[in-house]
Amino acid sequence: MEQLVRAERSIPLGSQTFSKSRTQYPVGISPLYAAKAKGAEIWDLDGNKYIDLVSALASVTLGYGDKGVEKAVKKQLKLGVSMSLPGTLEAEVAELIVEMVPSAEMVRFGKNGSDATSAAIRLARAYTGRDHIIVCGYHGWQDWYIGSTTRNKGVPDSVSDLTHKFEYNNIASLQDALSNLEGKIAAVIMEPMNIVFPEPDFLEQVQKLTQDAGALLIFDETITGFRFARGGAQELFGITPDLSTFGKGMANGFPLSAVVGRREVMMEMEEIFFSGTFGGEMLSLAAAKSVLERQLVGGICEKLANSGDELAARTGAIITQNELGNVLQLSGHPSWKFLNWRPTEHYSVDELKTYFMQQSFQKGLLVLSTHNVTTAFSAQIIDRTINIYGAVLADLTRVINESSLRQELKVEPLKPLFRVR
Ligand SMILES: Cc1ncc(COP(=O)(O)O)c(C=O)c1O
Secondary structure (H helix, E strand, O other), X not given: OHHHHHHHHHOHHHOOOHHHOOOOOOOOOOOOOEEEEEEOEEEEOOOOEEEEOOHHHHOOOOOEOOHHHHHHHHHHHHHOOOXXXXXXXXXXXXXXXXXXXXXXXXXXXXXXXXHHHHHXXXXXXXHHOOOEEEEEOOOOOOHHHHXXXXXXXXXXXHHHOOEEEOOOXXXXXXXXXXXXXXXXXXXXXXXXXXXXXXXXXXXXXXXXXXXXXXXXXXXXXXXXXXXXXXXXXXXXXXXXXXXXXXXXXXXXXXXXXXXXXXXXXXXXXXXXXXXXXXXOOHHHHHHHHHHHHHHHHOOHHHHHHHHHHHXXXXXXXXXXXXXXXXXXXXXXXXXXEEEEEOXXXXXXXXXXXXXXXXXXXXXXXXXXXXXXXXXXXXXXXXXXXXXXXXXXXXXXXXXXXXXXXXXXXXOOOOOXXXXXX
């Protein structure tokens, strides 16, 4: 709390990242700042330890402080971080991505997922000579995307007007968007999957409609890449888009993202401007090389899926035991499971979720709305998580049955925030 007061004196919201701020972690029940993290655990400033199901917003896949990544980064630190000429690591990491990702014939790097998605959009506009974009999911903080959400303050209407939405697993919504803007769509950009699996043929139909419209298909694999499969959701579902973007788990928490795609489209990069001082920064590339070399050997995504599956199955059993099936359901890929809440007769989703967070944090589990597992989720960590869930969900059943949730909630419930998925 003291740290929040201090931080807010010099930092609006007290955090650089919306999803790590007090907008997501209610003040009074939440740990607000991290002291350190190791493996599957994180410590707050008061020395409290939590099992961390957030995993730095899914940017960590091998666990915090992975030895191989640390060694590679330390070695590179001695050679240089940013120099006046590009290093060889750029091509080395690009080659690893080309080897693993079906759509990747060429690669360019950025720092955040938003760099990669925005570069992909500019590239698609340059390649097609068209301006309009159709989106599905979350694609970062830049004007072209965030202008299409309710948190669009500061984005000119003339920019927002170029972005249109469609719904996942609703092919008619894409058909509508395309037919309203015939000949004007540069790209359809989507998360290939988030909350639920694609219905049979959905992604195939998206690809066909996009191709027929003369637009480029972009998969935003910022989260799914190097998590669902080493070649991303595109490998898992057997659909190769024109362009794809990666970020998060590529470098186990180091800031690196990539836009990749067909050679013919990617060569247009030489004509547009996508360039940054730190695009080839070498500590992140060294981290990525270490992560991707291990991905190439195989087994990492399988491990994520197996531990995610076990965690979800055992959580599901506790939900059933506590007769909470109408209140809480899990969905999605085992490596990135979503916790979906439904209101009860007396309590809103925000009330239920805040109480759930309060009890989880109190018992040493850091969880928001997804299970972002890492390879550090050992059998022992999963057992401990399940024990905590057992107690938390029993508490939840009790306060619902006794109608005492509001009395037992120590803070005001979370406020509804802008939804992107
Ligand atoms: C699917 C997706 N795309 C893009 C982004 C933006 O990435 P970043 O926050 O690194 O800019 C995110 C971040 O959560 C994301 O989940």
